[in-house]
């Protein structure tokens with residue numbers, strides 16, 4: 184492994200800057216270390232994917248950036264400012280869809296726009312656009328209980344896109360989708376991202392997906408949760424079928440795969 | 456609503472127990488939902504099952520009345536069904552029935568509406584603010600263990616013998632049933648939904664109105680149904696003890712004159728009115744909480 188400890192760049196240039204962030208949870212009287220001095224800089228308009236074994240603190244890191252969890256120590260900065268609570272500048276797609284079950288798909292997508300005080304007509308139009316983007320136009324007036332897991336996930340994606348955040352924090356957003364929808368949405372995501380540049384942190388279990396989407400793949404390790412490896416993906420955009428089948432893609436994929444599944448335990452790992 | 460429902464709520468696990476909280480609205484829905492379509496069930500199978508149930512219901516009622524009739528003709532002191540109907544018609548013609556029903560309904564609805572109206576904000580405050588919970592909880596837990604009727608002697612002394620004491624005990628019965636349920640609804644709102652609203656830019660006020668209130672609605676409605684049952688039971692008992700008009704009072708008077716037919720009319724009316732009110736709330740419930748996923 185070459186780059187085990189990424190050196191933090193000056194905070195001013197980074198869109199997102201995570202500096203020595205630790206997060207511990209009290210667990211049966213002891214402190215469980217979910218994140219151990221994690222440092223990571225994400226540049227403006229960069230697409231970073233995060234992979235790692237279950238329980239390595241991926242969601243915790245995302246929650247810190249979303250402003251839903253406070254780090255126990257260290258700092259999390261967005262646009263050079265300390266994260267203080269959530270805000271509509273950071274769109275979040277949760278691992279558990281988190282749709283409002285009493286609202287229709289349309290009303291769910293309009294939620295953030297309503298909060299922002301957009302007039303009804305504009306709200307409707309924007310919602311319509313993103314509902315179509317994720318292919319739910321047939322179900323715009325359905326309640327979440329009538330949707331399949333993948334459809335719920337797509338609705339959550341539309342809801343996050345609709346408020347047009349400059350940062351997207353996505354926690355396994357395509358996890359519940361079938362292979363075909365998954366590839367379609369991956370391509371759509373990249374297309375949207377290259378058109379209206381956004382900074383994306385995208386968590387996934389899928390090594391192929393991680394490499395296919397990212398400028399950089401961050402590999403995390405568990406117990407304690409930490410950054411284990413960072414892999415630069417030099418592949419060109421747009422990422423086409425061709426890119427997916429290229430030998431360079433295969434090489435990067437194997438590299439990340441190795442980092443995720445053949446991790447050497449941390450020297451200071453006592454628990455587990 | 457039977458007398459056992461409030462007791463069930465009272466003996467339930469302490470507020471905040473997630474399992475009990477999650478079971479709340481569902482068990483409440485199921486008690487009266489026999490004839491209601493479940494979204495999960497296939498559509499084709501529903502109508503026959505429903506018709507069958509209704510036929511069985513009707514048979515059971517006819518059989519019950521028949522047994523009553525037979526018993527009353529065989530030495531029991533019961534009035535026969537026609538005698539009861541005749542009595543009801545007579546009471547209706549005298550205007551007494553209308554007067555009693557209006558008095559009873561007036562009391563129960565006033566107490567119930569005030570009780571629920573007070574319980575919902577208090578339940579929300581308790582679920583939302585630790586300070587409110589700390590201040591309210593001991594009193595609510597204490598008064599929950601006392602049947603509201605047991606307070607009637609005290610209330611009569613303090614408030615005189617007008618409408619106020621009766622409405623007050625009904626208020627208390629409805630309030631106590633509803634406040635705990637609302638509180639449980641608020642504390643069991645899914646954190647992820649609150650977080651989802653926060654990351655979409657919602658502040659506390661908006662989260663409260665757009666997330667906490669709708670998410671707790673099933674719990675509130677179950678609380679209201681329990682509260683209404685409890686209020687109705689309390690009302691009739693209160694009228695038996697202290698009133699000059701009302702269904703309970705009419706039965707109490709009839710007892711003095713061995714007028715069993717009037718007592719039967721009273722019992723049947725109390726049952727029917729209670730059932731109608733419960734069904735109305737159930738209807739509201741299925742309208743307002745149809746979005747729930749049945750697991």
Ligand SMILES: Nc1ncnc2c1ncn2[C@@H]1O[C@H](COP(=O)(O)OP(=O)(O)OP(=O)(O)O)[C@@H](O)[C@H]1O
Pocket residue numbers: 208209210215216217235236237238239240241242243244278408
């Ligand atoms: N609120 C909490 N209280 C206690 N422990 C927590 C809490 N949140 C997370 N943890 C613990 O922190 C660790 C990291 O959790 P996290 O959800 O970030 O993992 P993850 O990498 O997202 O896993 P997965 O891929 O399964 O989603 C886990 O071991 C989890 O048990």
Ligand SMILES: [Mg+2]
Pocket residue numbers: 241242243278354
């Ligand atoms: Mg996770």
